Amino acid sequence: MFSVLQIILIMLIWIIYQILSNMFIFCPYGTAVLIGWITGAVLGDPTTGLLVGGTMELMSIGMNPLGGSSVPDYYTGCIVGVAFAIGTHQGMDVGIAVGITVGTLGVQIDVFNKMIGTYFAHKEIEANEKMDFKGVETWIVRRFAACIALTALPVFLVLILGNGVMQTIVNNMPVWLTHGLSLAGGVLPAVGFAILLRSLPIKSNFQYIIFGYVLAAYLQQPVLAVALLALVIAIVYYQNQIKSPAAVTAGSSNGGVQDDE
Amino acid sequence: MTNKAGSLKGTKEYKESKIRSIMYQSFGMNYESMQAPGFVWNMAPILNKLYGDKPEVLRDKNREYFKFYNTNPLLNPMIAGFTASVEETGIENCTESALAMRTGLMGPFAGLGDSLFFITGRTVFGSIAGYMAIKGSPVGLFICMLLWVALWFLRCWFYDVGYTQGTSFITERTNELRALTNAAIIIGLAVVGAMIPSMVSFTTKLTFQMQDASATLDGFLNTILPSFLPVLITFLIYKGLGTKTFTTTKMIWTVIVVCILLSIVGIA
Numbered sequence: 001m002f003s004v005l006q007i008i009l010i011m012l013i014w015i016i017y018q019i020l021s022n023m024f025i026f027c028p029y030g031t032a033v034l035i036g037w038i039t040g041a042v043l044g045d046p047t048t049g050l051l052v053g054g055t056m057e058l059m060s061i062g063m064n065p066l067g068g069s070s071v072p073d074y075y076t077g078c079i080v081g082v083a084f085a086i087g088t089h090q091g092m093d094v095g096i097a098v099g100i101t102v103g104t105l106g107v108q109i110d111v112f113n114k115m116i117g118t119y120f121a122h123k124e125i126e127a128n129e130k131m132d133f134k135g136v137e138t139w140i141v142r143r144f145a146a147c148i149a150l151t152a153l154p155v156f157l158v159l160i161l162g163n164g165v166m167q168t169i170v171n172n173m174p175v176w177l178t179h180g181l182s183l184a185g186g187v188l189p190a191v192g193f194a195i196l197l198r199s200l201p202i203k204s205n206f207q208y209i210i211f212g213y214v215l216a217a218y219l220q221q222p223v224l225a226v227a228l229l230a231l232v233i234a235i236v237y238y239q240n241q242i243k244s245p246a247a248v249t250a251g252s253s254n255g256g257v258q259d260d261e
Numbered sequence: 262m263t264n265k266a267g268s269l270k271g272t273k274e275y276k277e278s279k280i281r282s283i284m285y286q287s288f289g290m291n292y293e294s295m296q297a298p299g300f301v302w303n304m305a306p307i308l309n310k311l312y313g314d315k316p317e318v319l320r321d322k323n324r325e326y327f328k329f330y331n332t333n334p335l336l337n338p339m340i341a342g343f344t345a346s347v348e349e350t351g352i353e354n355c356t357e358s359a360l361a362m363r364t365g366l367m368g369p370f371a372g373l374g375d376s377l378f379f380i381t382g383r384t385v386f387g388s389i390a391g392y393m394a395i396k397g398s399p400v401g402l403f404i405c406m407l408l409w410v411a412l413w414f415l416r417c418w419f420y421d422v423g424y425t426q427g428t429s430f431i432t433e434r435t436n437e438l439r440a441l442t443n444a445a446i447i448i449g450l451a452v453v454g455a456m457i458p459s460m461v462s463f464t465t466k467l468t469f470q471m472q473d474a475s476a477t478l479d480g481f482l483n484t485i486l487p488s489f490l491p492v493l494i495t496f497l498i499y500k501g502l503g504t505k506t507f508t509t510t511k512m513i514w515t516v517i518v519v520c521i522l523l524s525i526v527g528i529a
Contacts, residue, residue: 012387014374022284022287023282023283023284024334025283025409026409027382027408027412028379029387029405029409029472030386030387030405030406031405033390033394033399033402033405034402034405034406037399037402050395050397051397053391053394054390054392054394054395055391056391057387057390057393057394058387058392058456060387061387063381063509064383065376066371066375068290068331071509072457100513101517104510104513104514107510111291114291114292115291116291117293118291118292118293119402120291121289121294121298121327124286124298124301126323128320131317131320133309133313133319133323137302137305140288140289140298140302141288142303143288143289144288146333147287163383167454176525178525180520180523181521183463183523183524184516185515186462186463187462187516188513188516188517189460190457190461190494190498192503194495194501194512196384196449197453197499198502198503200381201361201446205447205450208447208451208454209450209451209454211454211455212451212452212453212455213454213455213457213492214454215451215454216454216455216458216459217459217487218487221455222392222396223388223452223455223456224391224393226451227385227451230450230452230517233447233451234448237443237447238444242436242440243443244311256270
């Protein structure tokens with residue numbers, strides 16, 4: 001299904017991506033699209049890569065690891081999904097289904113990563129007590145390398161082991177299952193949006209949801225147009241608030257806090 | 262220590278620490294002290310320069326900075342810059358005051374940074390990138406990439422501001438920042454409102470007899486409200502996530518299982 005060269009290239013992309021995003025040179029906007037697109041290009045089908053990457057991006061936008069929590073890893077899901085969509089010639093539905101499954105199981109990668117972090121933290125503190133400051137930095141950099149290796153490993157295993165197994169599974173998948181998973185691919189972005197709405201103060205700002213909905217559903221406007229129109233409202237709002245700072249708190253609660261009903 | 266305050270700026274160590282303040286998070290992440298080891302790595306160039314000749318002092322300082330630390334990674338540069346300026350004074354208990362400031366600010370900074378950079382930022386820019394990608398265009402991704410570059414420079418600036426002006430720069434502007442966050446939330450909500458009908462898709466195969474013609478249930482529902490089922494589904498998931506029963510992961514599995522069941526029964 002994948003040639004050795006392809007596996008090497010995918011792993012290379014994945015490791016570079018992990019390094020850059022863990023160093024926060026890539027910020028978590030559009031990264032799933034980037035992985036999808038590049039992986040697709042390497043495998044000869046950038047369009048499918050964009051489609052799967054875009055779907056994964058939408059599913060992941062609500063998944064913020066706030067306060068050190070762990071969330072489904074849709075980036076791992078994305079690269080695996082694109083690889084299988086193109087590798088098995090089954091199209092984006094299968095790719096998204098595989099990606100969702102891998103991504104949802106992938107929450108464990110982050111939990112495990114933070115667990116091994118404790119081991120390294122103890123090594124660093126030990127070195128510090130011995131006043132071996134070079135050692136402190138070395139252990140910290142090793143901890144980073146371990147983080148990269150740990151996030152890279154599952155993708156590598158899936159690509160190697162999955163090569164034969166996945167082809168067999170995908171070939172023998174009953175229609176009701178592929179159809180069901182592709183249905184889920186259409187519905188799952190709703191989970192992302194619902195989580196976002198849970199983390200935004202919607203009670204006092206419900207009108208803006210209607211604003212966006214009407215523009216998209218009735219007037220068929222693309223999302224960028226909606227964002228730009230909302231930007232106009234936001235600028236007006238900001239200017240008014242700055243003029244009368246006392247009224248700011250009345251507008252809404254502070255963003256990060258959950259707004260229950 | 263007889264360092265003149267402000268003399269670190271522009272040195273090799275200062276620049277190194279600035280770049281590390283952007284990258285620090287994954288260098289430390291663990292369940293015990295969260296980002297603290299990353300912060301030690303972040304401050305290492307500066308502390309080594311200032312206290313490299315006094316290993317006991319340096320050890321004690323590191324020991325303090327190894328204590329629990331967790332904030333929004335995009336606002337860390339300001340705390341790091343401020344810590345650098347405090348450590349530079351060389352006053353006996355300066356680490357104590359830097360640590361008190363770090364601990365006092367990490368909560369508010371996490372709340373502010375998470376809601377501005379993560380929640381609303383991802384809602385707007387992640388949505389646009391994902392939406393345009395599904396339409397076959399990488400333009401949304403390019404917008405995000407420009408934003409990455411802008412955020413790099415913003416964080417470099419945060420470090421300088423933290424170093425030269427202290428963290429009062431942020432704490433004195435709480436009202437402006439809250440207004441900015443609320444303004445960003447407006448854009449975020451409008452985008453989510455637009456995304457639900459355009460990006461959530463669900464259609465049923467159900468039809469029903471109306472007078473002599475048969476009509477699809479979807480067609481009928483969509484005359485009431487465009488994208489009726491996607492809106493309803495999003496609403497139900499939203500309500501579901503508000504109950505104690507559903508965690509995010511459980512909700513995702515529930516959606517997958519229900520979709521497969523609907524596929525078996527043949528109504529969708």
